[in-house]
Amino acid sequence: MPSDVDPALLGRLATTAREIRTDILRMTATAGSGHPGGSLSVTDIVTALVFHELRIDPDHPDDPARDRLVLSKGHAAPALYSALALRGYLPREELATLRQVGSRLQGHVDRKKLPGIEASTGCLGQGVGMAVGMALDARLAKRSSRVYAILGDGECQAGPTWEALMAAGHYKLDNYVAIVDRNGYETDGSTEELMGIEPLADKLRAFRFETLEVNGHDFPSLLSALDHARATKGRPTAIVAKTVKGKGVSFMENTHAWHGKAPSPAERDRALAELAAS
Numbered sequence: 001m002p003s004d005v006d007p008a009l010l011g012r013l014a015t016t017a018r019e020i021r022t023d024i025l026r027m028t029a030t031a032g033s034g035h036p037g038g039s040l041s042v043t044d045i046v047t048a049l050v051f052h053e054l055r056i057d058p059d060h061p062d063d064p065a066r067d068r069l070v071l072s073k074g075h076a077a078p079a080l081y082s083a084l085a086l087r088g089y090l091p092r093e094e095l096a097t098l099r100q101v102g103s104r105l106q107g108h109v110d111r112k113k114l115p116g117i118e119a120s121t122g123c124l125g126q127g128v129g130m131a132v133g134m135a136l137d138a139r140l141a142k143r144s145s146r147v148y149a150i151l152g153d154g155e156c157q158a159g160p161t162w163e164a165l166m167a168a169g170h171y172k173l174d175n176y177v178a179i180v181d182r183n184g185y186e187t188d189g190s191t192e193e194l195m196g197i198e199p200l201a202d203k204l205r206a207f208r209f210e211t212l213e214v215n216g217h218d219f220p221s222l223l224s225a226l227d228h229a230r231a232t233k234g235r236p237t238a239i240v241a242k243t244v245k246g247k248g249v250s251f252m253e254n255t256h257a258w259h260g261k262a263p264s265p266a267e268r269d270r271a272l273a274e275l276a277a278s
Contacts, residue, residue: 002252005219005223005224006222009052010219010220012046012051013044013048013051013052013219014219015276016047016051016083016086017043017044017047017266018248018275018278019082019086020043020046020079020082020083020086021040021043021247021248021249021275022048022272022275023049023078023081023082023085023092023095023251024036024039024040024043024078024079024082025050025263025268025271025275026095026096026268026272027078027081027082027095027096027098027105027273028098028262029101029262029263029264029265029268030077030096030098031098031099031262032262033099033107033260033262034077034078034098034099034107034260035075035076035077035078035259035260036078036246036249036252036258036261036262036263037183037185037245037246037252037256037257037258037259037260037261037278038075038076038181038183038245038259039076039078039079040079040154040245040246040247040248040249040252041075041181041183041216041243041244041245041246041247042073042076042079042147042150042181042216042243043247043248044216044217044218044219044222044243044247045150045179045181045216045222045241045243046079046080046083046150047083047219048219048222048223048226049069049148049226050083050084050087051083051086051087051224052068052079052226053067053148053223053226054066054069055067055145055146056069056087056116058084058088058089058115058116059088061089061115061116062115062262064141064143064145065143065144065145066145067145067146067147067148068118068120068131068134068145068146068147068148069148069149069150069164070118070119070121070127070128070131070134070147070148070149070150071109071117071119071127071150072119072121072124072125072126072127072128072129072130072131072149072150072152072155073121073124073127073151073152073155073181074108074109074120074121074122074123075107075108075122075260076150076152076181077098077105077106077108077109078095078098078115080109081095081098081105081109081114082095084114084115084116084117088191089114089115089116090104090114090115090116091265093127094250105268107122108120108121108122109121109122116168118131118134118211119131123162123235124152124154124155124158125155125158125159125160125161125164126160127149128149128151128155128160128164128165128178129160129161129164129167130160131147131148131149131165131176131178131250132147132149132164132165132167132168132171132173132176133165133225134147135147135168135173135175135176135236136167136171136173138175138260139171139173139175144175146175146176146177146230147174147175147176147177148177148179149176149177149178149179150179150181151179151181152180152181152186153182153183153184153186153191153197153200153265154185154186154187154191154194156180156200157191157193157194157195157197162207163236165178165204165207166207167208168207168209168236168269169207169208169209169235169236170237172236173236174232174233174234174235174236174237175183176236176237177226177229177236177237177238177270178204178209178236178237178238178239178240179202179238179239179241180238180239180241181216181241181243182200182216182240182241182242182243183243183244183245184245184254185245185254185255185256185259186256186259187256187259187260188256189256190256194253200240201238201240202239203215205238207229208235208236209235209236209237209238210228210229210232210235210236210237210238210241211238211239211240212228212229212237212238212239213239213240213242214234214239214240214241214242215241215242216241216242216264217243217244217247222239222241225239228238232245245258245259246258248271248274248275248278249271249274249275250274251267251270251271252271272274
């Protein structure tokens with residue numbers, strides 16, 4: 001653990017992450033649909049960004065100087081919705097409307113419906129490119145804004161992902177950070193069985209990224225990597241965050257079965273009991 005990490009901060013982040021995981025389970029169970037597995041795996045990454053790293057203000061969500069977070073893996077919307085609710089962007093009780101007709105909380109994030117959402121995503125490989133455009137715009141406008149894109153590892157099988165990353169490296173966008181939620185699974189199984197992406201870190205380095213590999217559930221490691229990214233000049237940063245699909249719920253972990261399957265009420269209650277005891 002880095003010596004300068006505040007234990008109180010780590011405690012707050014851990015508590016917040018547990019609340020977000022609780023919300024994810026309740027939201028998807030109530031909706032009867034959604035993507036709990038990838039939402040649970042990305043929770044700690046989202047928590048570190050929304051509650052520590054990002055310069056954002058729910059009272060001024062359109063401040064041009066704000067940092068941007070693009071959830072390129074837009075199907076992990078429940079994690080971001082919960083984080084935004086806890087950060088003050090929407091009432092927490094609205095989380096119960098996930099995926100309902102007329103709700104602002106669609107199955108994939110929609111920037112036209114909710115403050116704090118920077119890009120409508122879900123068509124994998126698209127959000128990462130939009131984030132590159134935002135980072136280039138900030139540079140041209142001489143703003144200090146930083147842009148963070150969260151990618152799924154299955155998304156790294158998509159061609160547009162690599163076109164966007166190539167552009168970020170070419171333009172030396174040191175205000176751009178790509179974070180890969182490397183949980184190892186996608187809709188139909190293991191990424192390496194379906195369309196292998198390894199050696200992922202080496203590929204990112206070849207695309208001129210400062211590349212770090214971290215435990216995506218360890219807050220000291222995540223915060224240290226984000227600090228490193230902020231200090232890096234002359235090139236973008238990629239963080240390959242090794243995570244567990246379905247993190248925090250024993251029967252959801254390390255399987256693709258819960259990629260797009262909502263828990264039943266009984267499964268929700270069992271999962272919530274596990275989180276409460278953790």
